[in-house]
Structure formats: structure tokens, C-alpha cells
Amino acid sequence: MSGTSNELLLIAAIARLITDPAAHPARHVAVGAASPIPAAACWLAKMQGADIRLALLHRPRGNPFTEGTRELFDLAGQGRIDLFFLGGGQIDGQANINLIGTGAWPGTAVRFPGSFGSAFMYLTVHRTILFREEHSRRVLVPRVEHISAPGVSPAGTFRRGHAQALVTGRCVFRFDPGRARFALASLHPGETRETVRAATGFDYDEPAGIANTAGPTEAQATILAGPVCDAMIETYPDFCRRVWGRGAKENGGKEEAA
Amino acid sequence: MSGTSNELLLIAAIARLITDPAAHPARHVAVGAASPIPAAACWLAKMQGADIRLALLHRPRGNPFTEGTRELFDLAGQGRIDLFFLGGGQIDGQANINLIGTGAWPGTAVRFPGSFGSAFMYLTVHRTILFREEHSRRVLVPRVEHISAPGVSPAGTFRRGHAQALVTGRCVFRFDPGRARFALASLHPGETRETVRAATGFDYDEPAGIANTAGPTEAQATILAGPVCDAMIETYPDFCRRVWGRGAKENGGKEEAA
């Protein structure tokens, strides 16, 4: 399992954030495209008994919507999506995210894919977990070059929720929207306060007691390799093959070899 | 055919208005609930070769919409409905229609059914044929007591079309939106300029040459009694029974006799 332990760790860490009893209840959770780790965390929480309705946007079959992503955004607009996940080409210390790019607008130096629904979801869902595996000064910057979606909003501007936390390949940060500031919450195995500080471009709080991020329990690992992988294999075949060694493509080898 | 000739006359008169080459082309025509005479006129025009797409709102099967009347109103909002039909508990000389009632709002003396979509359709479709079989000073009034939908609109207010004509049990009036005034266009059999004037509460123009309203040709009568009745019998069984003596209800007699 050594080669895949980091992904399983991240899944376990996110699953704990999802079911955090102190947070807004996550009864209806949506997961965007190309997000296998958050999706696995949601499945894990659900299969461990959390009362979660999962909307997996990229699932080719059994897609819960009949009006595409418009239905997701309408649900979010109504306040019926409790939790969403966002990433960012850049993320800064105020939890602003940049999915546009660097250099002059619209990203003439390095172009990111685009803002997707982030500018809307970040303000309309009840909470957001930020997830970006790469933890470097390139990604975690003092100030994003362009704001796709703002981490906080001025008083008087409609907003339901904020970032709950930022999960990276090195640690978990919690976000305090009142102070618009992150605090280190737990360190992944092999990381220290110093390695995280060195790799982070923005300033953040560092409380006295910092736990180590716990990986999946044995029970969780069993659920992940079994029913969670079963649930995800159609949507994320590459990921399932990489993490659990399952889901080889039937008709893919030929083209990839070409 | 004597007992039904008035209905056939009205159908023929409306069909001629629908295909009037001087009017905005009627490529997409919608007919509301409880409007068998306009519906029959549309079917007649279509079955005589006019290139008309018919949206019959009350048709229980083969309803053209999958989003109910919202889809109709959206089409009209876009300008994709060329012709619609409206009636009115009261209609006045400026082509205002009242579907609310008489007496204090909302119709405490005599209540009409309500405005339906008239307030919207009258302004968004390209033309409207007003149809009210009862031609009396009770219905055709100098000024409607309440305006469900206005006959004309001030400059600067978005409006695509107006009444093309008003068809009653006694005559056909044409409407001139520039002058906000009706003109007598044709008299039904048995009517004179004087009988119409006496039965009409509003003032209108009376040009020199007034034709008689022509009934259906023999070819039209054949189409009406055959394929038009076939097309309408499911939606308007009572009407088809009354006009063409067809369409007796299978399971209705028992309850009606009760």
C-alpha cells in the first residue's frame, strides 16, 4: 500500500472534515469533475453511515440530475447544497482561489482551465473544502494573481458559506472566515511545522497543539478498497487502477499504445 | 346543418383571418383551453395547406410541450408564437379585454375566470384574434371595468403585436392599433349595420363596403366534418358531438344521468 498511502491519507482526512460535527451538516454534497479524492472521501463517509446524498457530477450513468449542471447550480442557489469542493491553480491566505491563470488576464503567462462554477458555488453553498494536492509556494501564494472566487465577502453581500478547510499533500489548514485567515490543523506523515512553513507562500496561524493527520483505519481501508472502489470505478478508472490496482480499461490499451 | 351553421361560419371566418396574406405569417399558432372554434379554424387552415405548426394546449395526448404552458409562454416571450386567440368577459373599443370581472376588483359583482396568460400573450405574440361569440352591449362595452390585457401600449413599452380582428356571433371587426379603434369588416348572415350597431357598446368605424361573412365552402365543410373533427374529438368531445354529431362519450352517460 506504500505507493498509494498518500491518496488514502487524503481521503481519510477529507472524510473527517465532511463529518465534522461542528460544521454545517453535510446532508447533500456535490463533487465536481476530475475530483476522485473528494469523491472517495464522500463515499467513505456515506458508507460509514453518514446520512449523505451524493451528487457526482461527472458520473456517466445514474447522474442524479436531469437538467445537467444547471440543476446543481439551482440547488446551490437555493441553499440545498451543503458542501462542495474547490481547488485552485493558486490559493492565497484569504482563501481566494485562482482558476484563470497567471500573467495578464486571462492568463497569458500560465493559463489554468477556467473558473467553472467556483465564483457561484463558493458563495452559495454552506461550506467548501478546498483541496489541492500540490503544496508549494507556486500554488499557495500570498495573493492570487486573479480571483476566480473570493475567500470572504464584504458585509451586505449575499453569501451562505466559506471554506471550512484547505487540504493539501502536506497538511490540513482550517479557515476562519471572520479573520480571513488559515490555521495549521494537522501535519501529514513526514511533514513538520517547518517543512509546511517553507512550502507555503502565505502566512497562517500555527496553534500550539498540531496533530498528525491520521490515515484510514483498517476498517476504512477495507471499505475504500471494496465498495468505494466499486462505486467509483466507472467514473474514475485511472484513479482506481492507480490507487487500488483495479479497473483496467478494456478497450483503452490499443489507443494508448499507439 | 342549420343548427350548427353559426359555428361553421365562425370557423370559416377565423380560418380566413389566420391565412390573411396581409398579416404577419402564422407559422406557429397556439390555441388555449376551451377554444374549440379557433382550434377548428387552425386545423382547417392547416389541412387546406397552410404551413402552420399548431400548439394545442389542452390536447391530452400528443401535447407538443414537455414543460407545460411555461414552454408556450417562453416561446411567446421569444417571439416564436405568431398567432394566439383571446376572449374576454368584456371587450372594449380599444381592444382592452377583461377576464377579471365586474364590480370592485377582483370581480365582486360578476366574476370571470381570471386573466390566464392574456396580459403576457397579448403583448408578446405577433398577432391576436379576439373571439367572443356573444355579441351584446353586456360584453362589448365602451370601457372594460378592469383591464386584464391592454389593447394598445404607450410608445416605449415593449410590445410585438396587437389584435388583428374581433370575431363575434354577429360580425367581424378589424382592429387598427395605430388608432386604437375597430372597424366593421363583415356581417354574418341575418345581421345588418343597424343590428350590429345596436348590439355593440363601443363606437367603431363603418366603411362603405361591408361584405357578408362567408361560410365554409363545400370543400371546407367536408374537411371540417372529416379530418378536422377527427383531430379534435379527443380534446373537445362535447363540441364535436354538438357540431358534427360525433364523439359520444363512452363512460359519461351514467354519471350525467345520475
Added chain:
Amino acid sequence: MDLDALAALVPDGAQLALVPDNSLSPGAFARALVRRGVRDLRLIGVPVCGYATDLLIGAGCVAEIETSAVTLGEAGMAPRFTAALAAGRLRVVDATCPAMHTRLQAAEKGVPFMPLRGVLGSDLVAHRPDWKIIDNPFQSPGAGGGDPILLLPALAPELAAFHAAMADEEGNVWVGRRRELATLAHASQQSLVTVERRVPGNMLDDERLAPGVISGVYVTAIAVAEHGAWPIGLLDEYGYDAAHIALYAKLARTEAGFAEYCARFVNAPGDPSVTILAAE
């Protein structure tokens, strides 16, 4: 949950959205509400309403109604609605059909308002202090006039009720082409649904059924009510019972006739639609 338990979920004074007689109106549910003796309902006609509404008004269940019309179709005016209005027993807020749709779409989208073309010049506007008119902020420069446009406030009904063909194990319901009911369910805070039958599995997993499904996300409670639309029709399963509506329209002309109607068709034990249709 049975029909009466579903009806018990509607508290006195609730705001309840109902649909027209061609759009899966829940006849059996309306009769169950009459039997339950609910009071002071605030009905919403989306965008108009008919038999179920007139029945509830006649039975004294309704305090007010917002709608674009109340009609029994070919059978004419809705007699108990008309009588209650004339007697001053019913507050009526008039609207126009696309305004009702628009208000629900605004709620569906989670925005406080939506614009609508037309309507200006109708006396409806003067009687709707909750509607606003602004100058179109997007009019072309140099277009001259202010280009006034109507803004309508979002409406998220406390409850919606309709009859669907099927419910599955996941709480999804199938309404087929009547997808305007999806907008209603999306916009409403709770949806109470009667269904003709239950089916196994998850209809959203079936590509043929999925497009006609309203997701269980939006469905609060479901009761099986066989022939539950009657006397309204259900898609291609059974037709609109025009003769029964005509009979209702005739009886409901008078208080006494309405009482007779209720005795025969509403207050019999269970809902009489099942036995009536079975006998035919």
C-alpha cells in the same frame, strides 16, 4: 404512507400549490384534504387551477388563493370559487400564467426576482404591490424610452401537491412529459406526491425513464393512490372524466348540490375514485 397520512402533513393555514386539470392534478389528495377538514389554506394556482381547488373552496378549507384563473374547462366556471368570492369568504390575488411560472423559476434558481416581458398596462400590476417595474438596465444606449420591465418576486410555496405515475425505492417520482411539475417541485419547500404505483429500483439509473423523473431530493412524502388523479386524467393511463367534471359543475352550483357531491364522492369511506373507476 397512506393517502390520509399524506393529507395529515398539510397543517391548517398552509400555503399549498396546486396545478391545472391537465397537469396531473391530485384529485384523491384533494378529497383526502376535505375529509381531514383542513382549514385556512392559502392556495397557489400554478399557473391556474380547477376541480381540486373548487372542491377545497366549497368545503371551506381555503382562506385565500393566488392564481391566474380557476376553471373547469369545457364545464365552465368554477362554481364554489365564484360563490365564495361573491360572499366575501375568499381572498383572491389575481396573477397571469407566465408570472406564476416566473416566480417559481426565480425560487428554483435561488434568486430574489426575475423579469418578465408583457403584462404592463394590465390592471393586475396596480393590484400587485409585491410586483415592481424598473427600467431595463440593458436597453441599448440611444434607444430612447426607459423600456420599463416587470420584476416578479420569487415564490417558494410551503407545499406542492401533484399526482405522478410511479415512485421508486429511492423516492424519485415519474411525471413524464409534465416537466413543469419539476419546476414546481424544485421551487417548493416540500412536495407531497400521490402515485399510481410503486416500482422497484432507481428510475434515475434507467436512461429511458430518467428524463421524466423528479428526483427524490425534492420529494417530501409519497402515498400510493390508485386512480389518484381522477376525475383528472393521467398521461396515457386514463383519460380526463369530462362527464364527472360536468356533473360536479352542475351539482356545485348550489350549496346543497355541493353537499350532495361530497356525500357521494368525497366522504365515503376511503377514496371513492377506486370503486367508481373499478365499477366502470
Added chain:
Amino acid sequence: MDLDALAALVPDGAQLALVPDNSLSPGAFARALVRRGVRDLRLIGVPVCGYATDLLIGAGCVAEIETSAVTLGEAGMAPRFTAALAAGRLRVVDATCPAMHTRLQAAEKGVPFMPLRGVLGSDLVAHRPDWKIIDNPFQSPGAGGGDPILLLPALAPELAAFHAAMADEEGNVWVGRRRELATLAHASQQSLVTVERRVPGNMLDDERLAPGVISGVYVTAIAVAEHGAWPIGLLDEYGYDAAHIALYAKLARTEAGFAEYCARFVNAPGDPSVTILAAE
């Protein structure tokens, strides 16, 4: 009408709306457009876009694009989009997904604008002079702040293109659960649709099919294109070809690789999807 005739309906400079790789994106149609050599397209991603868009950009067919993202999903960034932007050959207007949906819904409804919550505070707003912010006219009195809200202008694309499962004799097309395509077709001035197959009759007469139908009212022209979504999937008929998209992403990293891709998969006589899929 065959696929190339359908592609010929797209004039140089046309505004063309395309859909994401999970929403019946018309792969064969995009390849036919490349073969036709269309130029200066103004693409609209509804709300994002992928393979078809990157292919058209790589082939030099596109002058500008308005979208919320361009992505190849698990295969990563869209390489030809990124290269064209970096080279200054492509004007990019950034949006956010629900804004694209909202602009189409406004066009569908025939209103000049619609409001949308959220978005304020994003730099998108500063780069969109066509978007406006007003104070919510419906805010509660005494709510204090102005409650600013975004207004988006209606967008009625000149053309939309997508791949449907079936077309019938009336020109109706069946898209199943992908009803967001109905909004797209409703909003667009013309819709060009490829279909897997033709079926007899009128699907709107079939209660099981009707809910997944887009009425022929909104459909300008139809061409049969077997496997016409490929390498994108079509509902439960065939899956998304992740291996081919990965191959595309790899080849399209360079101009030369993209040329090789086109030689092998786009410019072969007819559309190669048919023979490729048949061979597997």
C-alpha cells in the same frame, strides 16, 4: 442531410454553442467542421467545453470563445486552447458556469436579463462590461445594505450543435436525461443536431419518450452520424473513450502531434469514428 452538409450550414464567423464532454458533445460534427475548414468561429461553452472545442481551436477554426472552462477531464488541460491563448491567436472571454446557464435561460424566456446570486468579488465581473450589478429591488426594508446582485444579459447563440440518440419523422430529437440541451436549443436561434439513428413516427406521441424529446420547433437541421458523439459517450449506448481522449491530449501537446492526430482521425475520408469503433 449528411454530416458534411450539416457542417456546411455553419458559416465562417458564426457564433456556435458547444457543450461539455459529458453532455452529448458532437464529436463527429466537430471533425466535419474541421474538414470543411470553417474559420473565425465564435464559440460559446455551455457552460464549459472540451474535446470538440480544443480540436476546432487547434485546426484554426476559432477566433474567440466565451466559456467557464476548457478541460479534457481526467486527461487534463486542453492543449490547443492553451497554446492558442498563449500565442495570442484566440480571444478568451471568461465566465462562470451558472452565468452561462442563466444567460441562456434569459434568452429562452425572452427577457433581456436575469439575476444570479454569488459571483460578486470575483475578478470575472471586472472583465465583463456586459454584466451589471444593481441593488436588489426586493430587499426587505430595513435590511441595511444595498444587497448588490449580478444581472446577466440574455444570450441567444446563433447556432447550437449537439448529438442526440434519435430523430423522428417530425424533426423531434431525443436527448434523454440531458435536458440542459433543451434549454440550449430553446435559447439558440438555430440548432444543428447529429443523431445516432432515425426512428419512425412522432416521439412526442409516446408518453415514455416525450419527456426526453426536444421538439422539432427548435431543431433546424439533422444529420445521422453513427457513433457521432465519439470519443464522447452517448447515454447508455456507448461510453466515454478515455483512452482516446488521453491519446488526443498527448498528441495535441505539440503542433506536429496535433497534425498527426488530424491526419489519422479527422481528415480520413468520411468520419473515422465509424470505422474505428467498428474495429474495436
